Amino acid sequence: MATTVREVIDALEGKVSAKLAMKWDKVGLQIGSMNNRVDKAFTTLDITPETLDEAIRRKAQLIITHHPFIFDPLKVIRTDEVKGDMIARIIKHDMNVYAAHTNMDIAKDGLNDWASDLLELQNVKILEETDTELLEKLVVFIPSEHVQKVSDAIMNAGAGHIGEYSHCGYYLEGTGTFMPLEGTNPFIGRTNKIENVEEVRLETILPVSIRNQIIQKMMEAHPYEEVAYDLYPLNNQGEKNGIGRVGNLSSEMSPEAFIEKLKQAFQIPSLRWTPGVSETISRVGILTGSGASAIGSAVAKGCDCLVTGDIKYHDAQYAHEQGIHLFDIGHFESEITFVPSMKKILQNQVEIKGLDIEVLGATTQKKLLITK
Structure with missing residues (x-):
């Protein structure tokens, strides 16, 4: 029996519910129909001309992207422009597009938990609470x-x-x-x-x-x-949900040693560092993607540092004033684990539901900001 988009999304949202997403976010099915057939699902951080070419070549019917393909309302769809051409090609090939953005950031075993695991953090807690179940x-x-x-x-x-x-x-x-x-x-x-x-x-x-x-x-x-x-x-409080994580290293280390740990964990050659007042790093805050807004929360949670991406000059200035180390590992670098993490989650969920589909991961995602 053919598997539908609805069945795949229902299976996925059993683990990464769209209801977890921040109110401003644009998650869920963006192009296609819940009734369309799916034999192959394709996970990617972004839908770009390269990843779309790959998805078409590998005959995927459902693309699951982290960053929403359509965020702001479309005023025109012109096929002589890149975005319009991609939309036309998605429709021409009977493909469906689904976005799992901040719900994947917030979900248990989602992006921030994966990042915490890469750093081998212990006693991991939520950095910023978003809601209570x-x-x-x-x-x-x-x-x-x-x-x-x-x-x-x-x-x-x-x-x-x-x-x-x-x-x-x-x-x-x-x-x-x-x-x-x-x-x-x-x-x-x-x-x-x-x-x-x-x-x-x-x-x-x-x-x-x-x-x-x-x-x-x-x-x-x-x-x-x-x-x-x-x-x-019930009036009982359920599990708290939240974005970002806070955890402890197994043993404290110097900022320089922690930098080497970050490079190894996220497979990056370099990063940007705003030094803080602590001579050692023990308690770590992490927020994948753009996380400058969490500097205050990291300070309040007693973190020695915050690991995130997309840091601007005045963000670094604020962190310096607060005395917290700030490590900018890059937006792309902090979230590229979406592809294997989403692939693993979806594979587990479709197996639980007994759905017969193949789950693929993008291999053509390009880093667009290159340090020389």
Whole structure:
């Protein structure tokens, strides 16, 4: 059975939800149709003439880009201009374009977690909080002999997480009653006869952002024609989401030694450094992409340094005034890991969903700012 764009996006957003994105961002499907067929997905940091040529050559139907291909509203689409020509070629080849931008920056195991792993940071926390997950309580009634199957489906879909614990639930035995009416096809019982069935009341907690996929999996596993379940809004605070990360090095090191660590981790020949007051680096803040706005947050979180990209002169001046080391490794260099990280996430998600597609990574992405 053919896989659709919708199925691939639903699988991906189970891990990198579009709802995580900053309000100003332009994420999601930008060109194409949710109903289009996908055999190959192609991940890239940017859609450029080179990466688009590669995607066409490798016969990908879905391009997943980090930086949104369309950010500002289009006033014209002219095929004698580069942008318009690329749009025309995407449509001509029946391709679809999807952007995962700040949601990928914020997501667990997203870009900032990958960058933290490259630096081998420990006790990693969020640098800047963006929102707190909304939670609901799910209560469902299950015939006793099907409890394990339904419970596994619910928990494996993402319900039942409380802090560092998973598969959290409460099970209460009882008796359920119902009477199938005319036109029904009951799993248990007969039409127009009241039935008494030994059932288990399962209570668990779920994030609102993935409620629909949890309910879908519950319905698929539940034997009843009409599933009795309730959803209750909760005031409990769920998992905090945020952009950037803060973590500790396994041992403190000099700024010069840390520079060498950055060069090795991000495979760069050079970087820009604004010296701070600390003689050693121990606590590190990192924000991939353009992160000058997080200097104050890094200071507030007790960081010795901030690692980011796109630093301007006055950003460096502010960091100097605050006494924090500022390392500019480059926008491209800090985010090029999007290609392997998104490829890995999508491969895992489509395997979980049982989707038959191939996931490709761009090899033609060019660094545009070159230091000589």
